[in-house]
Amino acid sequence: MNTNNKPSGAPVIGPLSSSSAPASRPQRGRAAPWILGLVVLAAAAGGWWWWKGRAADGQAGGPARAASAPGNAGAAGGRGGRFAANRVQPVSVMPARLQDIRHTAAAIGTISASNTAVVRAQVNGVLQQIHFTEGQQVKAGQTLAQIDPRAFQAALGQAEGQLARDKASLDNARIDLARYQDLLAKDAIARQQVDTQQATVRQLEGTVKADQASVDSARLQVTYTKVLAPISGRVGLKQADIGNVVQTGDTNGIVSITQTRPIALTFAVPSALLPRITAGLKGGTPMAVEAWSRDGKTRLATGKLATADNAIDLSTDTIKLKALFPNEDDALFPNQSVSVKLQLATEQNRLAVPAAAVLRGAQGFYVYVVNADNTVNTRVVQTGAVDGDWMAVDGKIEPGERVVIDGVDRLREGAKVEVIAADPKQRAGANAAPRRGRGASGPHGAASGASAASGASAGAGERPAWLDRLPPELQDKVMKMSPAERDAWIAERRAERAKRQAASGGGN
Structure with missing residues (x-):
């Protein structure tokens, strides 16, 4: 019975609703501390787990992390990358030695024949016979052709x-x-x-x-009617054929002859060298002249300086010189352009090292010397003349000491090194017979898993089974590496594969 005469659908705002509000507020207040405590415990557990993982990684997993990290792709034995102090660096060496060092002047010259003759008919008539072969050497007075x-x-x-x-x-x-x-x-x-x-x-x-x-x-x-060679030399290409009517007025004649034994070389050098050249020409010993190919890699012939021009060219401030070469092997041809080395003087018994071993730094010029315990240290030197691949030096280097000629970019003072052959074909394992086998390879041909590990530790003369999975050009490259270089290469491939896997996982 509704004593208040309220409609049945009206909300009840009585003592029940007023007493329930105070009851809900104390419940929310009691739950907040528990939630805060759980958050603190979770953070503490996460920090403890992170600290323990880092400590364990530093003790047991450091090498693995260093090997797999992209920034440390070459440090298989710890941190520090390719310049790690405790890593053995492969280098090639050559011993310093005492030798004669030549002082030379370089130039570009042109070969010219000592004499040139165009053989023409001295009577008009029909050419009946040809008695020479194009390009052959002939002697003066030799019959070359016959006219009717x-x-x-x-x-x-x-x-x-x-x-x-x-x-x-x-x-x-x-x-x-x-x-x-x-x-x-x-x-x-x-x-x-x-x-x-x-x-x-x-x-x-x-x-x-x-x-x-x-x-x-x-x-x-x-x-x-018998056409004779006027000079000795090399005949060129024939300019008339059998049956042709030859005349005394023919411009090209029958054939041309160039005297190439000896042959002359004309070149120019700075006029500042003229006093030394004049002294050499007046001396009893002729000055040696070498003719080289234009790329400077092949020596073609060696001759003697014959004479100098009678005036200096004012436009270039140079003096023209002429040298003669025996040219018995016909290595030089008229109008050929060659590189020239004129020997001015010679230093006897100079200490020399390969020019590739000499570096330049803040302290000046220096070289890396390999000690008996296979460590390197720097020696400051003063450079001198360069003769071919060797450079004269002055410094605290003894003849026979080994200087580094390849691999200097990976060295530091006191670094440990492994001496390998300078020629890749002579290195251990370069000529090993191929061996077929099974092995896994990464996305780019890099070995992985147990096969990669066995390949990294394989001896210098052994061929890893996984190597057959690589392309042929990559197989040759890997086999020419030293063991340390191969380890670094494998570590780099692992790092690349890990980055690709991480990128593909993040994309999904």
Whole structure:
């Protein structure tokens, strides 16, 4: 019974609703401390777990992390990367030595023939024979070609006939003169007739001489039908073929000959070197000149300085020089451009090291020397002249001490090194026979798992089974590495694979 006469649907706002509100507030207040405590405990547990994981990683997992981290791809034995102090670095060495160091002047020169001749026909006619091979060496006077001689032989016969006829007339005139002189002595003939006969004899003597000259000229024309080499040298390409009509006015002639033994080299050097060059030319020992290929890798010939020009070129401030080379092997050709090395002087018994071993730093020029315990230390040197691949130096280096010529970029003072052959083909394992086997490989051909580990620790002469999974060009590259380089290479491949896996996991 509703004593308040309220509608049945109206909300009840009585003592029940007013007493329930204070009851809910104390419940929320009691729950807040428990939640805060759980959060603190979780944070403490997370911090303890992180600290323990880092400590364990530093004690037991450091090498693995260093090997797999991209920034430490080469440090298989700990932190520090490729320049780690405790890592053995592979290097190539050469011993310092005492040797003669030449002082040279470099230039660019042009080869020229000592003499050049264009062989032309001296008579007009049909070319019947060719007696040379293109490019061969010929001697002066050697027959090179034959021109049809028949017309010239006919002219020679005609001249010889005329000479014979005039000789007969001369002989008859001389007989008559002798007879007339005998009659004159008997006073049986007039002196005028004798004088006339004497004039006739002298006239016929002149005719005979002219006929003899004609014969000699015709005979000379016949000899001209044989084309002879005017100089010794190398013949070029033929300019006329058999059956062609050759003439004395042909511009190209039949063939050209260049005298290449000896052959000349003309080049220019700075005029400042002229006093030393003049002294060398006046001395008893000729100055040596070397001709090299344009890339400077191949020595073509060695000759002697012959002479210098009579004036300095004002436009370039250089002096032209000429050298002669025997050229017995025909290594030099006319108009060939070569690199030139003129030897000016020689230092005897100088301490020298390979030029590749000399570095430059804050302290000046220095080299790395490998000690008996396979550690390196730097030696400051003063550089001198360079002769080929060797450089003269002055410093605290003894002949026979080993200096580093390859691998210096990975060295520091006191670093441990492993000496390997300078030529990759001579390194251990470079020529090992291929061996087929099973092994796993990463996405880019890098070995992984147990196969990679066995390959990293394989001996220098062994071929890892997983290597057959790599492309051929990559197999050769890996086999030429030293064990330390191979370890670093494998570690880099692992790091790359880990990064790709992390990137693919993050994308999903």
